[in-house]
Structure formats: C-alpha cells, structure tokens
Amino acid sequence: MSTYLSQVWKLLRNYVRGTRLKQMPKTTSLEAEAAVPPGKIIKELDKSVKFAPDHLQDYLWFQRLQKSLEEWTISGSSLTLKPDTLLYEKSPGGNLGDRQLYEEIYDLLGNGALKPEIVEQLMEFLVASQKIRPEMLFQRLEDFYRRWCQGEFIDATPESNLPQQKMLKLAAQNITIGLRQVDIYTGLNVLILLLELHRYAQEQDELKQQITFYPSAQPDTENFFTCQLLQIINYSDALEIGNFSTIVGEFLRGGNFRGAYLGDANLTGVNFSGADLSGVYLGDANLTGVNFSSANLSGANLGDANLSGANLRGANLSRTDLGSTNLSGANLIGANLSRANLTHADLNSTNLSNANLSHADLSSANLKNSELSRADLSNAILFGANLSDANLISVNFSHADLCRADLSGAELCHAILNGTNLSDTILFSTNLSDAILVAADLSYAKLNGAKLNDARLNGAMFLGADLSGTDLSRVSLNDADLSGVTLNDADLSGADLSDAVLFGTDLSYANLNNTNLCGSNLSGAILNGADLSHSNLSYAILSGADLSDANLEEMTWGEKQQWEGVRGLETAVNVPEALKEQLGLN
Known part of the structure; x- marks a missing residue:
C-alpha cells in the first residue's frame, strides 16, 4: 500500500511541476488536486476502467470538466468578474458570466483534441446528470462557437486575448504549444460537444426542436450556401493537412450540414453517416473513404469530387449532381440515385446492387466491373456508358437508353429490358439468358457470341443487328422484327x-x-x-x-x-x- 501511495504522490508532484505533456489537457488547479486525498483518488481509479492509475491527470481534468459543465448552466451563479474583464455580453438568467465562461473553455479545452472515449463518457455524464440543462449548455457553447468562428478571441487585444493567455499559462508550466494550436483545439473541441449534443437531442422528442446545430450556420433565402465550416476546415488544416478530419471526423455523424458550401474541402475518411447534407456543395472535394451510409445528400453537388472507396450504403442521392465524380470502389448498396447526374462518372468496380438509379443520367459513365445486381435503372440514360464485365443480374433496364453502350461480357441473365434502347450497343459475349426484352430496340447491336437462351424478345427490333453464332435457344421472338438480321450459325433451337x-x-x-x-x-x-x-x-x-x-x-x-x-x-x-x-x- 505504501508503494502505491508513493507512486500516486510522484504523479501529483510531476503534475504540479508541469513536467509531463500529454495529449489531454493538464489544466487542473492545485486546489483541485489538494482537495482529493490520495486514498480517495485510488478508490475512484479502481472503480473506473477508463482511467488507469498512470492517467491521474486525465482523471482530475475530467472531474473538473464535469463540474464546469454543471456550473455553465446553473442560474444565479455566485461567481463574479472583475470590472476590467467584462469585455463580452452577459448571458441572461444570471449564469456564469460570458467572459469567465470563455476563459474556462480555453483553459479546459485548449491543450489538445478530445478523444472519442472521453466524449463518450462526457455524454453519459450529461445524460445522467440532474443538474445540467442541455438546452442552456447548448446555447452557451453555440454562442462561443459562433464568436470563435468569427475569430473574435484570437483577434482580441493582448489583455483580452484568451488563446494567448492560455498559451502563456502553459508556457509557465514548460509546455510548449502555439497560439493557433490553442485556438484550434479549443474551437474544434467545442464543435465536437455541440455535434454530440445535437445528435443526442435529435433522438429526444422534448429536445429536438430546442437543440438544432448548424456547424456551417443555418442557410436562409438570401444565403443558400454557407461556408463557415469550410473556413474552419481550412483553418484547422493550416496546422497539418487532414487535421480537421482527424480530430472532428468521427463526430460528424448525424450532423446537420444542409446547404453548406464545402467545395474543395479535404474530408478524407470522415464519418457523415446519417447526416443531413441535402443541398450541400462538395464539388472537387476530397471525400476518399468517407462514410456516407444512410446520409441525406439529395440535391447536393458533388461534381468532380473524389469519392473512391466511400461508403454510401443506403444514402439518399436523389437529384444529386455526381458528374465526373470518382466513385471507383465505392459502396452504393441500396442507395437512392434516382434522377441523379452521373455523366462521365467513374464507377469502376463500384457496388450498386439494389440501388435505385431510375431516371438517372449515366451518359459516358464508367461502370466496368461494377456490381449492379437487382438495381433499378428504369428510364435511365446510359448513352455510351461502359458496362463491360459488369454484374447486371436481375437489373431493371425497362425503357432505359443504352444506345452505343458497351455491355460486352456483362451478366444480364434475368434482367428486365422491356422497351429498352439497345441500338448500336456492344453485346459481345454478353449473357442475356432468361432476360426479358419485350419490344426492345436491338437495331445494329453487336451480339456476336452473346447468350440469349430462354430470353423473351417478343416484339423486339433487330434491324441490321449481327446475331451470328448467338445462342437464342428457346427464346420467345414472336412478332419480332428480324428483317435483314445476320443469324448465320445461330442457335435458335426450340x-x-x-x-x-x-x-x-x-x-x-x-x-x-x-x-x-x-x-x-x-x-x-x-x-x-x-x-x-x-x-x-x-x-x-x-x-x-x-x-x-x-x-x-x-x-x-x-x-x-x-x-x-x-x-x-x-x-x-x-x-x-x-x-x-x-x-x-x-
């Protein structure tokens, strides 16, 4: 026991001297440390598997942060400010003054990025706490966030420059950190807390109307696009490319980004699952490996963006502009792409099984080796598209335009192509067995080596088509127009x-x-x-x-x-x- 107490004492002594620099903030006051007897520290640490004994600083800081979150929403706080520090507006209701609130935010959140496990514990604490009022906490943090986005704190004069004061305080503890780092860490940590509050509130009927967070500001009729979040991303990445994605990326899930302008943004690998991105502009953005599963991207503009390897499973992309977008290797299983613009898009090796692509424009798109089984492409435009070697089993191509498309080597068995335009289409070695091509137009189509056995081709047109050597065994071609068609060596048995x-x-x-x-x-x-x-x-x-x-x-x-x-x-x-x-x- 004495050995353990000795270790705890060494941790406390090192902490007071400020000799250890950790990723988590180390701003716990000496009074806070002295108020916690070593025996109690050990007892508390033993209860928590999330704070090991060698993470005493994290534990003390976390306890202080919990207490501060409560104080920030207590009405009639007895804490007062000096007259010369009243440089900001006071919050209504007699709460902790804004100036002191902002000082505490920088003091607690200015050392480094919040870890996901810490955020998870904080949210558990907020949900369980009877003292914290989520609505007020949200309002006060959102006010800070808005001011921070405008650069109000870092642009202030030295006597009221809070990030500078935090930097100097850390320097006095021999902890070296830049002014921009302090400001960026603080703002991004507040952004994380606001995102988590929003996500929690949207699941609560009594809170969803009171807590709605727009990280990029709420669009209105005059400013349909908002670029506040883009400015934050670029500001954060000034420290290091990808800094924003690394710190905030996992917390963007379920967020409200409607109408945001994020053109050319670097958002590699972030988590937008379940988020509202309707009407967002992401043209030319780097979205490699982004998780958009179940996200709402309806009416968004992602033209020329890089979405290679992205997860868009179950996402709503109706009427979305994806022209010339790189979607190679992306997961679009069950996605809604109805009436989307996918002209010249790269969908090589993309998984679009069960996706809704009805009325979508895929002119000149690259769908080589893509997975489209059971997808709905009815009335879609695929003029000149490359679908070679694609899996198109049971796809619905009814009334689609596949004129001059390349479907060589594709699997189209059991596909539905009623009234489909396949004129001048390349169908070399294509498998169309059991496909339904009633009233389809196959004029001048290249069908050499294709398999059409057991297909239904009632009323289909084959003007000038080359079907030499084609397997048409047991097909239904009653009423079909095969005038002038080349069928030499074709198998039409049965x-x-x-x-x-x-x-x-x-x-x-x-x-x-x-x-x-x-x-x-x-x-x-x-x-x-x-x-x-x-x-x-x-x-x-x-x-x-x-x-x-x-x-x-x-x-x-x-x-x-x-x-x-x-x-x-x-x-x-x-x-x-x-x-x-x-x-x-x-």
Whole structure:
C-alpha cells in the first residue's frame, strides 16, 4: 500500500511541476488536486476502467470538466468578474458570466483534441446528470462557437486575448504549444460537444426542436450556401493537412450540414453517416473513404469530387449532381440515385446492387466491373456508358437508353429490358439468358457470341443487328422484327418465331431444330444449310427463300403453304415424302 501511495504522490508532484505533456489537457488547479486525498483518488481509479492509475491527470481534468459543465448552466451563479474583464455580453438568467465562461473553455479545452472515449463518457455524464440543462449548455457553447468562428478571441487585444493567455499559462508550466494550436483545439473541441449534443437531442422528442446545430450556420433565402465550416476546415488544416478530419471526423455523424458550401474541402475518411447534407456543395472535394451510409445528400453537388472507396450504403442521392465524380470502389448498396447526374462518372468496380438509379443520367459513365445486381435503372440514360464485365443480374433496364453502350461480357441473365434502347450497343459475349426484352430496340447491336437462351424478345427490333453464332435457344421472338438480321450459325433451337418478320434474314447454317416459325414472314430469307428438323413452318411466307442443303426432317407445313419461288428445294436433305409428292420432287 505504501508503494502505491508513493507512486500516486510522484504523479501529483510531476503534475504540479508541469513536467509531463500529454495529449489531454493538464489544466487542473492545485486546489483541485489538494482537495482529493490520495486514498480517495485510488478508490475512484479502481472503480473506473477508463482511467488507469498512470492517467491521474486525465482523471482530475475530467472531474473538473464535469463540474464546469454543471456550473455553465446553473442560474444565479455566485461567481463574479472583475470590472476590467467584462469585455463580452452577459448571458441572461444570471449564469456564469460570458467572459469567465470563455476563459474556462480555453483553459479546459485548449491543450489538445478530445478523444472519442472521453466524449463518450462526457455524454453519459450529461445524460445522467440532474443538474445540467442541455438546452442552456447548448446555447452557451453555440454562442462561443459562433464568436470563435468569427475569430473574435484570437483577434482580441493582448489583455483580452484568451488563446494567448492560455498559451502563456502553459508556457509557465514548460509546455510548449502555439497560439493557433490553442485556438484550434479549443474551437474544434467545442464543435465536437455541440455535434454530440445535437445528435443526442435529435433522438429526444422534448429536445429536438430546442437543440438544432448548424456547424456551417443555418442557410436562409438570401444565403443558400454557407461556408463557415469550410473556413474552419481550412483553418484547422493550416496546422497539418487532414487535421480537421482527424480530430472532428468521427463526430460528424448525424450532423446537420444542409446547404453548406464545402467545395474543395479535404474530408478524407470522415464519418457523415446519417447526416443531413441535402443541398450541400462538395464539388472537387476530397471525400476518399468517407462514410456516407444512410446520409441525406439529395440535391447536393458533388461534381468532380473524389469519392473512391466511400461508403454510401443506403444514402439518399436523389437529384444529386455526381458528374465526373470518382466513385471507383465505392459502396452504393441500396442507395437512392434516382434522377441523379452521373455523366462521365467513374464507377469502376463500384457496388450498386439494389440501388435505385431510375431516371438517372449515366451518359459516358464508367461502370466496368461494377456490381449492379437487382438495381433499378428504369428510364435511365446510359448513352455510351461502359458496362463491360459488369454484374447486371436481375437489373431493371425497362425503357432505359443504352444506345452505343458497351455491355460486352456483362451478366444480364434475368434482367428486365422491356422497351429498352439497345441500338448500336456492344453485346459481345454478353449473357442475356432468361432476360426479358419485350419490344426492345436491338437495331445494329453487336451480339456476336452473346447468350440469349430462354430470353423473351417478343416484339423486339433487330434491324441490321449481327446475331451470328448467338445462342437464342428457346427464346420467345414472336412478332419480332428480324428483317435483314445476320443469324448465320445461330442457335435458335426450340425458339418461338411465330409471326416474326424475317424478311431477307440470313439464317444460313442456323440451328432451327424444333423452332416455331408458324405465320412468320421468311420472304427472301437465306436458309441454306440450316437445320429445320421438327420445325413448324405452317402459314409461313416463303417466297424467294433459299433452302439449299437445308435439313427438313420431320418438318411441319400447312396444306395451303405457298412454295412458289422457294429456291434450293432440290438440294435440301431429308425432305418429307409428303412434301416431295406435293411439290413433285420424286
């Protein structure tokens, strides 16, 4: 026990001499230390796992801060000020005078940045305390914050310059710290406390209307954008790039930043989860690795910003400007991007599964290797977009514009593309199996090597499209317009081409085994070498069709079928005997 007391005494002695510089403030008065007997210190320390015995200074400082927070909201405080120090307005209600309040704030919060674990304990104390009035504490801290943002304290004359007085006080204890550091640490620590008070109050029905904090000032009709927070970021980063993000970044979650101007801001890795950033301007900002999960960014401008690796899961980005934004590797699972501007955006390897991109503009966007499974891209504009090798399984592209887009190697099985514009689109080796492309426009599309097996292509247009070698087995193409389309070597086995228009279509060497061609128009179609075994050609129009070397085994035709003008029947193989008799080919 004597050894332990000796260690405590050494800690106290070192603290009084000011020989140890810690990140946390060391401004506890000698009276405060003397008022705590060593035995009681040990007892208190044993109760708390958050303050080990070698952190006695932190413990004493924390106790003093708790007491000060109570005093700052006590009405009719007996503490008075000297006449020559009354340089600021007094707060209403007879509280601790503003001047002394500001002195205490600098004294307690001017040494260094608040640690997250300390802030957590403070908030637990504030919630549990019966003496602290959150509304008044918020009002007084917010008043200090507003004055600090305007540079009122650091620009004051020497006799009333509070950051300078704090700096000199620390220098007397052999603790070297710059004037700007004192001022920045103090202001940012107050900002942290205000952010935490706001977040707590918004969860309490009785407080949410009374405690609403705007770190960048509240926008109004005359000043839609506010740049107060941007000035703080730049002021803080004057000490070291990323200083603001390091100190305050984790406490921005759930904050109110509506209408803030943060253009070119450095906010790498900060936590904006659940925050209100509607209408905010973040153009050209560095937002690498930022957490925007569940944040409201509706109507915001993030043009040309760097959001690589950012977490935007479940975020509201409706009508947001993300033009030319770097979103490579970002997490946008379940995000709302409806009507967003994503033109020329880099979404390479981005996760957009289950995202809402309806009516979004993704013209010329880079979505290579992106994850878009089950995303809603209905009515979206993707003109010239790069979607090569993307996962588009079960995506809804209904009525979207994919003209001239690159979808080579993409996975589109079970995708919905009803009425989609796929004209002049690159679909090399694209998997569209089981996809629904009813009334889709595939004119001049490049579909070489694509898989369209079991797809529904009813009423689709293929003018000038190249489908050579394409897997179209079991597809539904009834009423589709395939005039002039290249389908040589394509697999159409088991497909439904009833009432389809195949005028002049190249079907040479195509696999049409068990294909339904009932009522189709095959005028001038090239079917040489095609496999028409077990196919149904009832009521099909065959005038001018070329059936040279075609396999007609077990083919079905109508009694009133018109064979006039059909070429190559004499070289066709496995022609049914009944048809030979009908045409006099025996």
